[in-house]
Amino acid sequence: MAESAVSSPRTAQSPAGRLYFHPVPGVGRSDHLAGSTERAEAKSAMNRTTSNPSATGAGTGDWRLQVPESARGRIRTWLWSIAGMTFLVLIVGGITRLTQSGLSIVDWDPVMGVIPPLNEAQWQEAFDRYRQFPEYQQLRRGMTMGEFQFIFFWEWFHRVVARAIGVVFLVPFLFFWLRGHLTRAITVRALVLFGLGVAQGIMGWLMVASGLVDRPTVSHYRLAAHLSLAFVIFGYAVWLARELKTGETRVAVPVGARPIMRRGLAAVGVLFGLQVVWGAFVAGLKAGAYHNTFPLMEGRLVPPTLLFMEPTLVNFVQNPIAVQWVHRVLGTILGLAVLAFFFQVLRAGADVVSRRLNVALLGLMALQYVLGVLTLIYFVPVSLGVIHQAMAMVIFGVWVWWVHHVQKVAVEVRPTIQATTRAQVPA
Numbered sequence: 001m002a003e004s005a006v007s008s009p010r011t012a013q014s015p016a017g018r019l020y021f022h023p024v025p026g027v028g029r030s031d032h033l034a035g036s037t038e039r040a041e042a043k044s045a046m047n048r049t050t051s052n053p054s055a056t057g058a059g060t061g062d063w064r065l066q067v068p069e070s071a072r073g074r075i076r077t078w079l080w081s082i083a084g085m086t087f088l089v090l091i092v093g094g095i096t097r098l099t100q101s102g103l104s105i106v107d108w109d110p111v112m113g114v115i116p117p118l119n120e121a122q123w124q125e126a127f128d129r130y131r132q133f134p135e136y137q138q139l140r141r142g143m144t145m146g147e148f149q150f151i152f153f154w155e156w157f158h159r160v161v162a163r164a165i166g167v168v169f170l171v172p173f174l175f176f177w178l179r180g181h182l183t184r185a186i187t188v189r190a191l192v193l194f195g196l197g198v199a200q201g202i203m204g205w206l207m208v209a210s211g212l213v214d215r216p217t218v219s220h221y222r223l224a225a226h227l228s229l230a231f232v233i234f235g236y237a238v239w240l241a242r243e244l245k246t247g248e249t250r251v252a253v254p255v256g257a258r259p260i261m262r263r264g265l266a267a268v269g270v271l272f273g274l275q276v277v278w279g280a281f282v283a284g285l286k287a288g289a290y291h292n293t294f295p296l297m298e299g300r301l302v303p304p305t306l307l308f309m310e311p312t313l314v315n316f317v318q319n320p321i322a323v324q325w326v327h328r329v330l331g332t333i334l335g336l337a338v339l340a341f342f343f344q345v346l347r348a349g350a351d352v353v354s355r356r357l358n359v360a361l362l363g364l365m366a367l368q369y370v371l372g373v374l375t376l377i378y379f380v381p382v383s384l385g386v387i388h389q390a391m392a393m394v395i396f397g398v399w400v401w402w403v404h405h406v407q408k409v410a411v412e413v414r415p416t417i418q419a420t421t422r423a424q425v426p427a
């Protein structure tokens, strides 16, 4: 959606009715309306936009342009597929966790593990293995084979889809490499993405392994690392796919709008990152099972059991009640920060893509807040838990898109036109 929006607008109108910019082509449309200094500055900014190699396809220093033009589209599709698959694994992973299926496969065999038990004897063997571990012994005594097969399926499916990302990565990688499409720069970036995927597989196993000793629950710290890494992989794939979208027309925004967006996006990014980590703590400690009321907990905004652990600070990372409280408070701060940022961006007179992303961010964040509350008050049903988690990744995608847009596509120009209506600008 954003591509066409980037290249289409010729003018942008701030809320105050000022017309600020003309994205390339169209340099000079405003010249007769601007003062000489402003005109020179605006022109130089516009020239920067026209000479942007990503817009013109010229130039050699840009790593993206060294990738053959005919292959860029296919490589982008490949990167989008990896991002899409990561999103899918996140959903399956969420179902796996919420159906309490995550500890059903008690060993890690990256290659042969793809094949599930195929006959009764193999099923019995897998079940017998599972019965040796704390989850069965402490929580699931008397479980039937049918129940075991259900939880086994989700964990197995989660692992299979995760491994399929490896295939979706490697097969096109080899194809592009053999065709000579992979320059050094794109190879390095692709291998970083692959390395993150491998690290995620190891992290996933470390997380499962933490639940196979003594207590049948995984470490919530490892769960947070596993979830965060999924966001990093998704975000990096989206970023790279956006990078390879060359030939985009750069858009100009008024002086001051870019720093506002950069600072705002940085602040929202930090708060969002913390919120995801504490969300994973809530999930890992099953803190959504406590205090299923909103906005009060135990009838108060600050529950009396908030700090029952010693030392005090430990509560914020280990006490389910305090962890849930932090997730509520941080979520509220994040929501208010996004709201304030929304109005700042409106006032700054940002370009049309930023304005759309602004609306998307605020709308999705509001929806996410409501979803979080519903997830809590309905005692974390699988459906709501999964949607709440998936929505966080969608929001992250919007954020990455916008950060990329502000860094790479938007350029600043001084206000050059004092026009009250669009009609006053000559065609």
Ligand code: HEM
Binding pocket: 094, 098, 227, 272, 275, 276, 277, 278, 279, 280, 282, 283, 284, 286, 287, 288, 294, 327, 328, 331, 332, 334, 335, 365, 368, 369, 370, 371, 372, 373, 374, 375, 376, 380, 385, 386, 388, 389, 392
């Ligand atoms: C507004 C921004 C919010 C974001 C970005 C966010 C994000 C997240 C994330 C990433 C998780 C981890 C999901 C998982 O690992 O399965 C999570 C879990 C959770 N969140 Fe939020 N959340 C937000 C607001 C809220 C609010 C306002 C509430 C309720 C008052 C809430 C309640 C929960 C609950 C109960 C869980 C645990 C669900 C489970 O056990 O699967 N969230 N959140």
